[in-house]
Amino acid sequence: METPTHSTVHLSDWQKSYFAITSGTCTPGQKADEYRAKILRIQYAWANSEISQVCAASLFKKYAEKYSAIIDSDNIETGLNNYAENILTLAKCQQNDSDKWQSALTTDNVFELKCVQERMRAGKNFQNSQMAPTDACVLADKGVSASAAPGLPKLSVFSSAGETELCAGSAKCASRVPDLLDHPSSSKALHSSVPPVTKTSDTLPASSASLNAQVPTGLWATPLFGNKEVTSSSSLKMSGHCRDGQNLSLSSQSAVPAWSASSGKRKAFYGLADEGSTVIPSLAPCQASVTTETSSFSGNRNRSEESSVPGFRTAKEQLWVDQQKKSQNLPQRAPVSSYGGVKKSLGAGRSRGPFGKFVPPVPKHDGNENGGAQCKPHARGATDPSLPVDERLKNIEPKMVELIMHEIMDHGPPVNWDDIAGVEFAKATIKEIVVWPMLRPDIFTGLRGPPKGILLFGPPGTGKTLIGKCIACQSGATFFSISASSLTSKWVGEGEKMVRALFAVARCQQPAVIFIDEIDSLLSQRGDGEHESSRRIKTEFLVQLDGATTSSEDRILVVGATNRPQEIDEAARRRLVKRLYIPLPEASARKQIVTRLMSKEHCSLNEEEIELIVKKSNGFSGADMTQLCREASLGPIRSLQSMDIATIMPDQVRPIAFLDFESAFRTVRPSVSSKDLELYETWNQTFGCGR
Numbered sequence: 169m170e171t172p173t174h175s176t177v178h179l180s181d182w183q184k185s186y187f188a189i190t191s192g193t194c195t196p197g198q199k200a201d202e203y204r205a206k207i208l209r210i211q212y213a214w215a216n217s218e219i220s221q222v223c224a225a226s227l228f229k230k231y232a233e234k235y236s237a238i239i240d241s242d243n244i245e246t247g248l249n250n251y252a253e254n255i256l257t258l259a260k261c262q263q264n265d266s267d268k269w270q271s272a273l274t275t276d277n278v279f280e281l282k283c284v285q286e287r288m289r290a291g292k293n294f295q296n297s298q299m300a301p302t303d304a305c306v307l308a309d310k311g312v313s314a315s316a317a318p319g320l321p322k323l324s325v326f327s328s329a330g331e332t333e334l335c336a337g338s339a340k341c342a343s344r345v346p347d348l349l350d351h352p353s354s355s356k357a358l359h360s361s362v363p364p365v366t367k368t369s370d371t372l373p374a375s376s377a378s379l380n381a382q383v384p385t386g387l388w389a390t391p392l393f394g395n396k397e398v399t400s401s402s403s404l405k406m407s408g409h410c411r412d413g414q415n416l417s418l419s420s421q422s423a424v425p426a427w428s429a430s431s432g433k434r435k436a437f438y439g440l441a442d443e444g445s446t447v448i449p450s451l452a453p454c455q456a457s458v459t460t461e462t463s464s465f466s467g468n469r470n471r472s473e474e475s476s477v478p479g480f481r482t483a484k485e486q487l488w489v490d491q492q493k494k495s496q497n498l499p500q501r502a503p504v505s506s507y508g509g510v511k512k513s514l515g516a517g518r519s520r521g522p523f524g525k526f527v528p529p530v531p532k533h534d535g536n537e538n539g540g541a542q543c544k545p546h547a548r549g550a551t552d553p554s555l556p557v558d559e560r561l562k563n564i565e566p567k568m569v570e571l572i573m574h575e576i577m578d579h580g581p582p583v584n585w586d587d588i589a590g591v592e593f594a595k596a597t598i599k600e601i602v603v604w605p606m607l608r609p610d611i612f613t614g615l616r617g618p619p620k621g622i623l624l625f626g627p628p629g630t631g632k633t634l635i636g637k638c639i640a641c642q643s644g645a646t647f648f649s650i651s652a653s654s655l656t657s658k659w660v661g662e663g664e665k666m667v668r669a670l671f672a673v674a675r676c677q678q679p680a681v682i683f684i685d686e687i688d689s690l691l692s693q694r695g696d697g698e699h700e701s702s703r704r705i706k707t708e709f710l711v712q713l714d715g716a717t718t719s720s721e722d723r724i725l726v727v728g729a730t731n732r733p734q735e736i737d738e739a740a741r742r743r744l745v746k747r748l749y750i751p752l753p754e755a756s757a758r759k760q761i762v763t764r765l766m767s768k769e770h771c772s773l774n775e776e777e778i779e780l781i782v783k784k785s786n787g788f789s790g791a792d793m794t795q796l797c798r799e800a801s802l803g804p805i806r807s808l809q810s811m812d813i814a815t816i817m818p819d820q821v822r823p824i825a826f827l828d829f830e831s832a833f834r835t836v837r838p839s840v841s842s843k844d845l846e847l848y849e850t851w852n853q854t855f856g857c858g859r
């Protein structure tokens with residue numbers, strides 16, 4: 169038999185493909201694929217000298233045009249509108265890097281946000297005053313409509329052949345769903361209130377029908393993408409996108425309140441929505457929408473059964489819609505919905521790239537997010553295109569806001585005041601000026617108002633950072649942990665913008681504590697030889713510190729920590745009003761550290777031995793003491809023969825004894841020199857606020 173040559177194979181492929189394209193049965197996606205394949209074949213044929221260059225060029229031009237016409241077109245029948253998809257792919261890649269990051273945003277704390285609460289209140293008022301008369305209904309199956317207010321557009325959502333029709337005469341439609349949620353059984357009621365949508369395809373189990381309602385102020389009627397491929401398991405889900413800024417704020421007011429009253433209800437609502445959905449009903453403004461969805465992204469393209477109302481969607485909206493669609497088809501990444509238990513700090517201890525790891529703060533649905541420490545809600549507005557943006561974040565780059573939001577240290581391992589040995593005066597002062605005013609702002613007003621800046625200074629390893637962590641846990645304020653070196657090095661040229669963003673976000677998240685470790689590297693003395701960018705950061709920081717100070721209402725506290733206080737710029741020094749010396753631990757504090765650490769171990773130290781250890785450790789910092797205990801705790805292991813290690817049971821390891829400490833003293837030495845100590849003492853006497 170004759171083997172087909174390359175050219176004959178290509179010819180037959182070409183014919184098949186031509187037939188497929190012209191047969192009229194291809195989807196735009198398939199057509200685009202075919203054209204792409206044709207282009208490749210042309211290139212291949214030219215490379216193999218099967219066709220001339222002229223011929224290749226003309227064919228290439230022809231098919232490249234056809235191909236582009238499909239992928240660039242936003243016509244839902246014939247085009248793919250690939251732009252949005254590409255952007256999303258890019259965005260997705262960025263997000264993937266940050267899988268280890270977790271967001272602390274929870275469904276509960278979003279609703280505690282001041283601005284959300286204000287909007288909720290405003291929305292309620294708006295609803296009460298405006299929305300009584302008209303009605304709206306959601307009915308599935310066979311085009312049922314209800315009393316739409318005259319003159320207002322009617323919205324249709326097709327779940328099958330245009331069966332589910334929603335008449336949105338007023339925003340009551342938006343509130344109808346929430347109202348149902350006010351009752352414990354509401355989720356079920358809501359389910360059952362929507363009769364099963366006629367099933368035309370069984371292949372897509374995750375489909376849902378969702379409500380598409382137009383708010384009263386929005387004069388746009390938006391046909392939402394109904395889809396042929398609907399299963400019987402339809403459920404209601406809020407989703408939304410905006411037509412314009414005005415509608416956005418108004419509609420979010422009207423849509424949020426009724427069903428955001430309690431987290432339980434919200435959870436019921438979330439439960440109601442498709443599990444995989446990342447739609448944020450509470451914050452999706454403008455339109456409460458009932459959308460008939462399919463489990464395949466390609467379904468997005470098949471919006472053949474849209475409402476007869478001519479719809480217009482801006483690119484931004486389309487992106488949003490596509491994103492929502494797509495996200496339902498992707499396996500859900502845990503971090504997206506869990507946002508807690510992880511400490512985030514910019515710079516210090518961070519091994520990732522600055523832009524590498526980002527998870528959009530999406531509400532957590534399981535309700536277990538609030539661990540030990542209090543955690544403040546995160547402002548979403550700045551980064552979610554569909555949300556109202558806080559006025560104070562208007563001039564801040566969303567990227568920066570996003571980064572700063574991730575520097576909020578939510579709940580790391582809980583630290584109590586008792587975990588910090590010694591430094592009683594500093595602890596008492598901090599409680600007085602940080603914790604109590606945060607807890608009782610009503611009492612700490614006027615002259616009693618807390619200072620806006622604190623400086624913790626002292627030798628290395630004395631617990632300054634530990635105190636910062638404790639403030640984070642105990643104050644109940646939003647705690648931003650920023651390493652100064654990250655602002656100055658990673659963000660060359662952007663540093664001052666970051667500083668601005670930091671304070672802007674903190675203002676939105678009040679009460680807030682901004683903890684800046686190694687603050688000396690941020691606010692060192694300004695000199696002639698210094699880099700322009702670091703000078704700008706410094707200036708911006710000073711301005712912001714003053715800004716925070718001038719507004720008496722702002723409850724932002726900057727806590728700086730340094731072991732080089734003498735290097736701090738005098739202007740900055742003035743602004744850090746309370747300068748607290750964190751000295752080396754005294755004997756009692758050292759004892760406390762040893763006792764606390766040894767209490768967790770198998771140990772045979774008696775009181776006298778502990779006293780001896782304390783005496784011998786004069787001049788040790790807290791960190792040195794910790795290191796000493798670590799070293800001593802390895803003593804019993806070192807005394808084992810190497811063979812025993814593999815077989816010995818943990819309870820057979822002998823207790824830590826005084827002799828282990830004796831040998832530990834041989835290797836662990838104090839890390840602070842007496843000369844350094846003198847410097848700290850002098851600086852404390854000159855500028856410190858201790859007694």
Ligand SMILES: Nc1ncnc2c1ncn2[C@@H]1O[C@H](COP(=O)(O)OP(=O)(O)OP(=O)(O)O)[C@@H](O)[C@H]1O
Nearest residue numbers: 587588589628629630631632633634731790791794
């Ligand atoms: N007062 C203290 N009480 C208990 N543990 C302490 C104390 N001071 C230091 N430590 C121990 O030392 C470790 C290091 O302390 P920390 O990081 O807070 O020191 P620091 O003052 O911030 O040092 P640096 O100036 O070098 O940043 C702590 O994690 C803790 O284990």
Ligand SMILES: [Mg+2]
Nearest residue numbers: 632633685729
């Ligand atoms: Mg430190």
